[in-house]
Amino acid sequence: MDLFLFLLIVGLGILFHFVRSSSHQTSIEEKVKELGGTIKNVEKCSFFNNIGPFCIVGKGKVVYKIEYKVNDAVKEGWVRFGGLLGPDWRW
Numbered sequence: 001m002d003l004f005l006f007l008l009i010v011g012l013g014i015l016f017h018f019v020r021s022s023s024h025q026t027s028i029e030e031k032v033k034e035l036g037g038t039i040k041n042v043e044k045c046s047f048f049n050n051i052g053p054f055c056i057v058g059k060g061k062v063v064y065k066i067e068y069k070v071n072d073a074v075k076e077g078w079v080r081f082g083g084l085l086g087p088d089w090r091w
Helices: 002-034
Strands: 038-045 062-070 073-081 088-090
Touching (some): 002 038
Antiparallel strands (some): 038 062, 062 073
16 A cells, blocks of 8 residues: 555646646747747756846746747747746746
């Protein structure tokens, strides 16, 4: 019984991770499309990487660096997920 419970919790954790990542990717794609651009690259930044314009990235928060193209100009943006008020976009 203990092994079953352990495997259930680990499985749910893995499922949550993939659902969350997919949700972040969808939000980024929608926002860039809203700006009239197309995505060139999306990079997930960890605490040890460059976290861009964000001073503090705490537990449960995820930061992505976004490169996108609008009218032949390559631009850069950042987003932090995990806050109480939703995504924090920096363009």
